[in-house]
Amino acid sequence: MSVLFEVKNLSVRFGDNRIIxxxxxxxxxEDNFIILGPNGAGKSVLLKTLLGFIPYQxxxxxxxxxxxxYLPQGLTQxxxxxxxxxxxxxxALKYKSVSIDEVVHFLELVGLDKSILQQRAxxxxxxxxxxxxxxxxxxxxxxxxxxxxxxxxxxxxxxxxIHSLLHTIQLKEKITIILxxxxxxxxxxxxxxxxxxxKKKHICSxxxxxxxxxxxxxNVFGEEIxxxxxx
Amino acid sequence: MSxxxxxxxxxxxxxxVFISGIAGYLGTLMLSKKMSIVAGPLAHLSxxxxxxxxxxxxxxxxGVFPFVLIGxxxxxxxxxxxxxxxxNLAAIIFAAGIxxxxxxxxxxxxxxxxxGSIGTITLLETIIVIIISLLIFxxxxxxxxxxxxxxxxxxxxxxxxxxxxxxxxxxLLSIATVVALGVYLVGGLITAALIAIxxxxxxxxxxxxxxxxxxxxxxxxxxxIAGIVIANYFKLPIGPMxxxxxxxxxxxxxxxxxxxxxx
Numbered sequence: 001m002s003v004l005f006e007v008k009n010l011s012v013r014f015g016d017n018r019i020i021x022x023x024x025x026x027x028x029x030e031d032n033f034i035i036l037g038p039n040g041a042g043k044s045v046l047l048k049t050l051l052g053f054i055p056y057q058x059x060x061x062x063x064x065x066x067x068x069x070y071l072p073q074g075l076t077q078x079x080x081x082x083x084x085x086x087x088x089x090x091x092a093l094k095y096k097s098v099s100i101d102e103v104v105h106f107l108e109l110v111g112l113d114k115s116i117l118q119q120r121a122x123x124x125x126x127x128x129x130x131x132x133x134x135x136x137x138x139x140x141x142x143x144x145x146x147x148x149x150x151x152x153x154x155x156x157x158x159x160x161x162i163h164s165l166l167h168t169i170q171l172k173e174k175i176t177i178i179l180x181x182x183x184x185x186x187x188x189x190x191x192x193x194x195x196x197x198x199k200k201k202h203i204c205s206x207x208x209x210x211x212x213x214x215x216x217x218x219n220v221f222g223e224e225i226x227x228x229x230x231x
Numbered sequence: 232m233s234x235x236x237x238x239x240x241x242x243x244x245x246x247x248v249f250i251s252g253i254a255g256y257l258g259t260l261m262l263s264k265k266m267s268i269v270a271g272p273l274a275h276l277s278x279x280x281x282x283x284x285x286x287x288x289x290x291x292x293x294g295v296f297p298f299v300l301i302g303x304x305x306x307x308x309x310x311x312x313x314x315x316x317x318x319n320l321a322a323i324i325f326a327a328g329i330x331x332x333x334x335x336x337x338x339x340x341x342x343x344x345x346x347g348s349i350g351t352i353t354l355l356e357t358i359i360v361i362i363i364s365l366l367i368f369x370x371x372x373x374x375x376x377x378x379x380x381x382x383x384x385x386x387x388x389x390x391x392x393x394x395x396x397x398x399x400x401x402x403l404l405s406i407a408t409v410v411a412l413g414v415y416l417v418g419g420l421i422t423a424a425l426i427a428i429x430x431x432x433x434x435x436x437x438x439x440x441x442x443x444x445x446x447x448x449x450x451x452x453x454x455x456i457a458g459i460v461i462a463n464y465f466k467l468p469i470g471p472m473x474x475x476x477x478x479x480x481x482x483x484x485x486x487x488x489x490x491x492x493x494x
Contacts, residue, residue: 048386051386051390053386053389068390069390070386070387070390071387072384072386072387075383075384075387079383079384080383082262082434083262083382083383084433084434084437084438084439084440084442084443085379085439085440086438086439086440088439089439089440089441090383092376092440093376093379093380093383094391095377095391095392095393120438140391
């Protein structure tokens, strides 16, 4: 697959603090690209910088103009708990209007029944809300989607479902996924390429099998980690 | 007993309905912390605006409009440039506004500023109120879903294609305009309540966006009609009475919500 975008010597600073320091990597089309690292390593900052929210030094070169999708960190049903918004109302907020049939189609794609349309968005479970958001993002037919910690606040079983869902959708819709997580279990199973960031700015990148050695993980996460493959 | 349907009363009712209707509608957009807090200082800016008009001797509403519009723009600018938390900006502006107003405002002329003057609104003023209300209604209606998306999440809205900066400014200018209108009805101190309370009541009883908007407007309007009629009958100031009725409606909505939840 050809290169979708390249990052060259990217640096991001907040005051004197170098959050990202001369980072370079490439993302290929249809990658399932994971940005892995402990909290505070700058993963979210990197994501937001790639999306254009944060000023930077260095270069971000897109080889193809992307149609972007973005699932921000921390956008859970708790945020909209008090909003008198049904799921249907939520989809009505799309920039370009979408028909009910399209909404139902995408809800089914993420495993939600159309009866959910009349439920309050804020009263869904964490897993349901995430899936609804994924449908909401996909309904615009993006070709590159950025996910920032999409399984925070969801139990392990639910999180596994989200990731396998994303994998299935990716194969089907031929989209590139860039996903930030600190959850290791995801990485080995679905990713095609991993970028690890750590607070000590130690980075590594490449396919998961090459990257995910105990030594490497220790460097990234700062403590001894044992990793078991389950199949 | 005088005829309770005098022409003045009708003018007050008509203009009151339009003002409270548009205030209720706009209030439904104050769901996120940021969007609600940012409206507070604007409402408080109406007070020094009125004071300045009184001091310099021109019509109160001529004083208020430019003042709150410029205030809205400055708040928007400050927020963009300084990235200070909006709560701090709100507190500073509130203190500065009330402080300077009370420094210079001649107390004996303060009544209109404090409790509104819809009881003496003229036909011309009523027509102006109606036109401005309808204009603002159209603006908000067209922009509603974008502004609601900003309430949900600004970054999500940005990637979706919403120009968040632009809509924040339009939102603030709309509030400024509605605040200036609200000064007629409830005076300069509690205009924020006129915007916020009906929407808050509606939130307690609504489960869809459509119901939420409709009930906010209805609550605003019936509170105003009741407030004006009651105040007129008992010869009490209209502005505070409208707010009291709105609070009563709010309390009823809370009781309703707790009853429904325990079914």
